[in-house]
Amino acid sequence: MTAKRRAHAPVFAALGDATRLSLVAKLCAGQPRSISQLTEGSHLTRQAITKHLRVLERAEIVRSVRAGRESLFEFDPEPMEEIKKYLDSVSELWHQALSRLKAFVER
Amino acid sequence: MDHRIEKRMELKAPVSRVWRALTDHHEFGEWFRVKLDGPFVPGQISRGHITYPGYEHVKWEAVVQKMDPERLFSFTWHPYSVDPKIDYSKETPTLVEFRLEKTASGTLLLLTESGFDKIPADRRVEAFRMNDGGWAEQMKNIASHVAQKS
Numbered sequence: 001m002t003a004k005r006r007a008h009a010p011v012f013a014a015l016g017d018a019t020r021l022s023l024v025a026k027l028c029a030g031q032p033r034s035i036s037q038l039t040e041g042s043h044l045t046r047q048a049i050t051k052h053l054r055v056l057e058r059a060e061i062v063r064s065v066r067a068g069r070e071s072l073f074e075f076d077p078e079p080m081e082e083i084k085k086y087l088d089s090v091s092e093l094w095h096q097a098l099s100r101l102k103a104f105v106e107r
Numbered sequence: 108m109d110h111r112i113e114k115r116m117e118l119k120a121p122v123s124r125v126w127r128a129l130t131d132h133h134e135f136g137e138w139f140r141v142k143l144d145g146p147f148v149p150g151q152i153s154r155g156h157i158t159y160p161g162y163e164h165v166k167w168e169a170v171v172q173k174m175d176p177e178r179l180f181s182f183t184w185h186p187y188s189v190d191p192k193i194d195y196s197k198e199t200p201t202l203v204e205f206r207l208e209k210t211a212s213g214t215l216l217l218l219t220e221s222g223f224d225k226i227p228a229d230r231r232v233e234a235f236r237m238n239d240g241g242w243a244e245q246m247k248n249i250a251s252h253v254a255q256k257s
Binding site: 012083086087089090091093094095097098100101102103104105106 | 110112114116118119120124125128129134137138139140186187216218220223224226
């Protein structure tokens with residue numbers, strides 16, 4: 001991976017929406033899906049779904065791949081894995097620090 | 108998506124004891140593993156050096172925000188900024204808050220660290236790298252949660 005510096009903000013913002021979160025949930029099952037498939041069973045229009053997919057695409061959470069005449073969308077786990085790894089490690093360091101604090105005040 | 112860290116811990120010690128361990132710079136240094144140059148003063152920069160074995164070259168720097176006795180201690184900093192090649196000063200700092208509550212057996216400590224939205228995505232905790240988290244597992248949980256709700 002190149003040393004690209006991408007802010008986390010767009011990823012968080014992109015996920016802060018119930019429709020987009022459910023799109024990500026569908027796509028993270030692994031299968032690339034078409035806009036029609038993603039619109040199916042939703043009460044939103046194809047245009048609305050497309051707009052949400054573009055937001056996810058800009059945040060690099062999903063990417064589109066061509067399949068013949070159709071655009072398929074698939075989940076790109078990398079940006080979210082990066083954030084999660086980072087937050088997990090900071091969280092773990094706090095856990096260690098607070099455990100030392102506990103031992104310190106209880107001794 | 109959650110972009111803050113929250114920890115809670117029960118401590119079998121009075122609130123006054125925990126408060127001292129948090130805000131006395133010598134005591135803070137002992138458990139946090141940092142040697143601080145001077146006392147914590149709200150609005151002022153706290154400087155020092157990490158004493159964590161192997162990371163003694165790493166500087167500690169934070170800006171003390173609030174010291175509300177036996178209730179709230181907070182500071183802003185650049186979390187675990189251990190890579191000397193990176194200039195962290197240009198990045199938005201995160202806010203660390205320690206809140207204390209008296210309980211029957213001692214003290215409940217609530218820690219939150221917030222403001223991770225603007226941390227660059229390639230940030231790593233280089234020196235203290237942890238195991239990979241199972242994001243796929245997390246997404247399955249979200250998926251079933253969303254499925255239940257819709």
